[in-house]
Amino acid sequence: MTDCLIVGGGIIGMLTARELSAAGMDVTLLEQSRIGRESSWAGGGIISPLYPWRYTNSVNDLAAWSQQSYPSLSEELKEASGIDPEYTISGLLIIDPEDIDKAVDWSFNRKQNLKLIDGSDLTSYEQTLKIDAKQGIWMPDVAQVRNPRLTQSLYKAINDKVQIHQHCKVDELIVENRQVKGVETDKQRFEADRVVICAGAWSRTLLQSLATPPTIEPVLGQMIIFKHQPERITRITLHQDRYVIPRRDGRVLVGSTLEHRGFEKTTTEAAKQELKTYALNHFPELAHAEIEHHWAGLRPGSPKGIPYIGELPEISGLYVNAGHFRNGVVLGPASCRLLADIVLERPPVLPSQPYSLDAKRF
CATH class of the missing domain: 3.50.50.60 (FAD/NAD(P)-binding domain)
Known part of the structure; x- marks a missing residue:
């Protein structure tokens, strides 16, 4: 007992x-x-x-x-x-969000540090980022x-x-x-x-x-990770519901899909290529980095x-x-x-x- x-x-x-x-x-x-x-x-x-x-x-x-x-x-x-x-504390850089006014209201009401930035200034926050954008949000405390x-x-x-x-x-x-x-x-x-x-x-x-x-239902997410160089990518980047997360040792995680396939937990080549394309479109230098792993997990959706x-x-x-x-x-x-x-x-x-x-x- x-x-x-x-x-x-x-x-x-x-x-x-x-x-x-x-x-x-x-x-x-x-x-x-x-x-x-x-x-x-x-x-x-x-x-x-x-x-x-x-x-x-x-x-x-x-x-x-x-x-x-x-x-x-x-x-x-x-x-x-x-x-x-x-x-x-990596900070979070959000590219071209659709609801900036809502974000600003949220940051004011909840006293969160949030800054609006022009798309041309994105590389000031992440120098290896290469993407055309109109505007962004910088959240330094994330x-x-x-x-x-x-x-x-x-x-x-x-x-x-x-x-x-x-x-x-x-x-x-x-x-x-x-x-x-x-x-x-x-x-x-x-x-x-x-x-x-x-x-x-x-x-x-x-x-x-x-x-x-x-x-509660299972929601599958697939992710990939690149073996890259430390301090080349330093900020968490979020765009079009996909994110890039740099780790301290240089590895760069890219995710994630949202799939409703019950308790099936398998990876697909299509998702791997989609995530790789997304990563290279934002960080072209990852073309020279090895994809070290591709995996999937089941989130508890609610x-x-x-x-x-x-x-x-x-x-x-x-x-x-x-x-x-x-x-x-x-x-x-x-x-x-x-x-x-x-x-x-x-x-x-x-x-x-x-x-x-x-x-x-x-």
């Missing part, structure tokens, strides 16, 4: 485990494959929603809390694990983490505090008299009066036979990208922290702190109602 079971070992699951363990709970985490190898590994690691003014206040509130916490979180994880998540390193760092930091079972697939949630009692896995039965579903795109599948499930955070109304002790869509990294610290507050019945860091299972998402 454990105090709390967490189903799902991505960034959301591990951060939730970290929060609850720090509060003194005995926590067991179950992951159906390898820790942190699904959407947590596959994403870009930008510590901001893309075009944040297009999201609801509920998403931006989570993002703002997380953005404030990331510098200290990254240092704590680095110290605890010896693995640097590579928190880096940071990134290298999400594979973040997941590895999280795993090492919690491994001696949380019982972790990898390759342990949950087959069934055990519920008696509308109270959760644990889970049945392909290996053994685990008992607990609190269970948190942090299974990303798989969360709905786990819950659909028990209660009104959250509206209405308006608003995650579900809270207890299921129908079943006592059964909680969800899932549905972060493209923003699991940036929303993760706030989401997991809020979920821990709900489980532990502490005053919440943010109002919890917008993320509840029965909240309207608009």
Whole structure:
């Protein structure tokens, strides 16, 4: 018997485990494959929603809390694990956005640092960028983490505090008299009066036979990464819903597609070539760089990208922290702190109602 079971070992699951363990709970985490190898590994690691003014206040509130916490979180994880998540303030350069007035209003209302720039000045911010543009937005405070390193760092930091079972697939949630009692896995039965579903795109599948499930569906994203030279590309660049993210060691990540193909997680040559063409159209010098890897991940899509955070109304002790869509990294610290507050019945860091299972998402 454990105090709390967490189903799902991505960034959301591990951060939730970290929060609850720090509060003194005995926590067991179950992951159906390898820790942190699904959407947590596959994403870009930008510590901001893309075009944040297009999201609801509920998403931006989570993002703002997380953005404030990331510098200290990254240092704590680095110290605890010896693995640097590579928190880096790169700045975000947005090319020819369609809704500049909305962006300006958002930055004023939320006190965010945002500057409008003329298209001819883009190379002042990123010298190797070669694209004709009318105008741009510069957000100097936007940071990134290298999400594979973040997941590895999280795993090492919690491994001696949380019982972790990898390759342990949950087959069934055990519920008696509308109270959760644990889970049945392909290996053994685990008992607990609190269970948190942090299974990303798989969360709905786990819950659909028990209660009104959250509206979460898999959305495939494909990405490529170039092996390039350090400090040749230094800014995160966003244009036409595609992004280019430079890492400290010179690698340059380019993404991402949005595909609805169910749980199929395969890459395609067409997507690889489309992403490569996009990258070379913006940064021609990448023509001399090797494409080191091409991969895909399944995001947990949800209405308006608003995650579900809270207890299921129908079943006592059964909680969800899932549905972060493209923003699991940036929303993760706030989401997991809020979920821990709900489980532990502490005053919440943010109002919890917008993320509840029965909240309207608009």
